[in-house]
Amino acid sequence: MRAFVTATLIGPPFSPQVNPHAAAIGEQSTRWAEEFGLVASAAEANRLNRANAADLAARACPDADPDRLALLTDLVTWLFTFDDRCDDDGLGADPARLSPAVAQLLDVLDLMGGAAPAELLSTVGPTGVALHDLCGRARQLGHPRLLTRFARQLRNYLLALLWEAANRERRRVPAVSEYVQMRRHTGAVYPSFTLTDIAHGALPTDERLAHPDLSTLDALAADLVCWCNDAFSYDKERRITADGHNLTTAIAYETGQDEKAALAETVGRFNAGLEAYVELEATVLAGDDPDVARFAAARRCWIRGTYDWSMGASRYH
Amino acid sequence: MRAFVTATLIGPPFSPQVNPHAAAIGEQSTRWAEEFGLVASAAEANRLNRANAADLAARACPDADPDRLALLTDLVTWLFTFDDRCDDDGLGADPARLSPAVAQLLDVLDLMGGAAPAELLSTVGPTGVALHDLCGRARQLGHPRLLTRFARQLRNYLLALLWEAANRERRRVPAVSEYVQMRRHTGAVYPSFTLTDIAHGALPTDERLAHPDLSTLDALAADLVCWCNDAFSYDKERRITADGHNLTTAIAYETGQDEKAALAETVGRFNAGLEAYVELEATVLAGDDPDVARFAAARRCWIRGTYDWSMGASRYH
Numbered sequence: 001m002r003a004f005v006t007a008t009l010i011g012p013p014f015s016p017q018v019n020p021h022a023a024a025i026g027e028q029s030t031r032w033a034e035e036f037g038l039v040a041s042a043a044e045a046n047r048l049n050r051a052n053a054a055d056l057a058a059r060a061c062p063d064a065d066p067d068r069l070a071l072l073t074d075l076v077t078w079l080f081t082f083d084d085r086c087d088d089d090g091l092g093a094d095p096a097r098l099s100p101a102v103a104q105l106l107d108v109l110d111l112m113g114g115a116a117p118a119e120l121l122s123t124v125g126p127t128g129v130a131l132h133d134l135c136g137r138a139r140q141l142g143h144p145r146l147l148t149r150f151a152r153q154l155r156n157y158l159l160a161l162l163w164e165a166a167n168r169e170r171r172r173v174p175a176v177s178e179y180v181q182m183r184r185h186t187g188a189v190y191p192s193f194t195l196t197d198i199a200h201g202a203l204p205t206d207e208r209l210a211h212p213d214l215s216t217l218d219a220l221a222a223d224l225v226c227w228c229n230d231a232f233s234y235d236k237e238r239r240i241t242a243d244g245h246n247l248t249t250a251i252a253y254e255t256g257q258d259e260k261a262a263l264a265e266t267v268g269r270f271n272a273g274l275e276a277y278v279e280l281e282a283t284v285l286a287g288d289d290p291d292v293a294r295f296a297a298a299r300r301c302w303i304r305g306t307y308d309w310s311m312g313a314s315r316y317h
Numbered sequence: 318m319r320a321f322v323t324a325t326l327i328g329p330p331f332s333p334q335v336n337p338h339a340a341a342i343g344e345q346s347t348r349w350a351e352e353f354g355l356v357a358s359a360a361e362a363n364r365l366n367r368a369n370a371a372d373l374a375a376r377a378c379p380d381a382d383p384d385r386l387a388l389l390t391d392l393v394t395w396l397f398t399f400d401d402r403c404d405d406d407g408l409g410a411d412p413a414r415l416s417p418a419v420a421q422l423l424d425v426l427d428l429m430g431g432a433a434p435a436e437l438l439s440t441v442g443p444t445g446v447a448l449h450d451l452c453g454r455a456r457q458l459g460h461p462r463l464l465t466r467f468a469r470q471l472r473n474y475l476l477a478l479l480w481e482a483a484n485r486e487r488r489r490v491p492a493v494s495e496y497v498q499m500r501r502h503t504g505a506v507y508p509s510f511t512l513t514d515i516a517h518g519a520l521p522t523d524e525r526l527a528h529p530d531l532s533t534l535d536a537l538a539a540d541l542v543c544w545c546n547d548a549f550s551y552d553k554e555r556r557i558t559a560d561g562h563n564l565t566t567a568i569a570y571e572t573g574q575d576e577k578a579a580l581a582e583t584v585g586r587f588n589a590g591l592e593a594y595v596e597l598e599a600t601v602l603a604g605d606d607p608d609v610a611r612f613a614a615a616r617r618c619w620i621r622g623t624y625d626w627s628m629g630a631s632r633y634h
Contacts, residue, residue, distance in 0.1 A: 099483070099495060102480075114528075115529060144527035152470075153469075159502070160476055162476070165483075167412075174416065175417060178416060178420035181424055182416075185472075207461045210465055
């Protein structure tokens with residue numbers, strides 16, 4: 001199936017770029033994860049290394065300085081380790097266990113990286129303490145508007161995980177339109193975009209951000225990142241689990257097509273979405289606002305970067 | 318039990334005020350709900366009237382012009398009717414049915430009140446079309462930053478309803494700390510605050526808003542509104558259902574106390590929270606920023622207004 005995806009998914013027509021600090025920041029991020037206790041065994045450390053968070057982040061932020069690149073890399077590392085934690089012991093399929101864990105992380109987010117009551121940090125575990133570190137560093141970068149946005153987007157992500165868990169528990173496969181909407185949040189793409197915006201210096205005014213063109217572009221970019229991910233990970237996911245949280249599974253279930261036809265439809269959606277993205281981007285860029293241009297560049301890098309990282313990543317092999 | 322609450326809950330030390338347009342806007346909001354098909358029977362209309370959304374909104378926005386008061390009133394009306402819809406036919410206790418409904422409303426929110434594809438509006442039902450109307454009117458008020466915030470907060474609210482539904486389905490009573498965190502979102506208090514901020518002209522800078530004092534004040538105000546609600550509605554809720562989504566139920570379940578002792582603890586938490594609010598508000602107001610003062614005034618009005626509305630409302634009798 002992967003060969004089919006490689007052959008048919010259109011490579012985004014944006015030049016691939018990689019931040020030259022990738023390797024050093026990758027090693028630093030591994031140490032960060034170890035220091036915060038996010039990896040508990042050699043097997044987990046090995047899996048994290050193969051996922052190559054630094055490569056993905058370095059493609060999203062090709063020109064970022066090391067501090068900003070490190071923050072995005074650590075966020076991706078955090079997301080990968082939390083995802084693995086949810087997968088490994090059934091946490092992600094058990095709403096009754098996941099709910100208190102999510103609520104604790106929401107408590108952490110409410111601090112937005114400000115001073116934390118010692119009692120809170122002593123009870124939230126490594127995942128919570130590491131999340132507080134991420135928020136604190138995002139705060140230090142001095143963009144309060146993006147900090148607030150970042151915290152709200154992570155809140156959506158955490159709440160959406162409960163939707164996933166409830167589905168998994170009952171082996172429910174969501175309808176395609178429902179899946180597409182919820183996937184934008186379960187993928188944690190939006191908070192990743194926000195740290196990338198900080199790295200790119202992409203700070204459009206609120207007027208611009210609330211314009212339908214820009215919010216549609218944002219959603220399209222999030223969809224493309226998620227669907228690219230889904231297309232490349234389908235092989236691995238169907239080997240490991242009968243989980244319905246993949247666009248191909250949702251399409252197969254809703255339409256009754258076999259999985260090859262459903263995967264072709266996933267690829268078709270990605271390719272059509274890419275065309276729509278390129279077209280809308282041209283409209284958006286016609287406004288000649290340098291902040292909007294940086295906003296679009298950050299999303300381009302994510303779309304192209306996810307594609308290149310997926311082609312190379314061993315996480316999905 | 319209600320008499321106990323009335324006798325022991327401390328009245329917030331802020332002067333009660335009511336917008337003089339309350340009655341007219343109340344009638345207008347009833348018509349709005351009818352026009353959008355949010356009430357399907359005389360019984361539902363009657364229940365909505367007794368809930369008196371206009372009184373609550375008029376207390377939250379004593380000085381607002383009719384347009385802004387109407388928008389908040391209609392939001393509260395929308396929330397009440399959606400809440401009733403979730404209660405009435407078991408939608409709010411069935412994640413498999415609630416998930417697609419929530420996903421559709423999230424599709425609506427993604428438009429942020431901008432132009433909607435006709436196809437979308439034809440499939441989202443009265444609740445979705447009415448939500449789009451609210452967002453469109455919020456957009457017209459011309460505060461893009463608050464529009465974005467409003468949409469994100471409503472997103473959190475909708476996702477948090479899925480947490481509630483998963484609990485209800487398995488008759489799970491959450492731990493107190495988990496309940497307190499999630500209640501902030503299931504109560505839809507934050508998006509209500511945001512429309513109130515627009516009405517009060519409360520527009521602190523992003524730097525101010527991201528300051529821990531202000532975000533803590535915001536969370537405290539949300540908690541007070543929710544706990545006041547929980548305290549007054551406990552009688553009604555326990556008569557109707559064995560639902561665990563009331564602070565008193567969560568306390569009773571976690572501590573093993575009887576319900577009277579647990580209700581006393583709910584009241585105690587409210588009273589202590591009110592003291593903490595008043596103290597923190599003084600710190601916040603010492604900055605002499607008129608926008609921050611309006612932000613605090615909006616929350617004061619909500620805390621006092623919820624108390625007065627609860628004392629009078631027949632929704633909880």
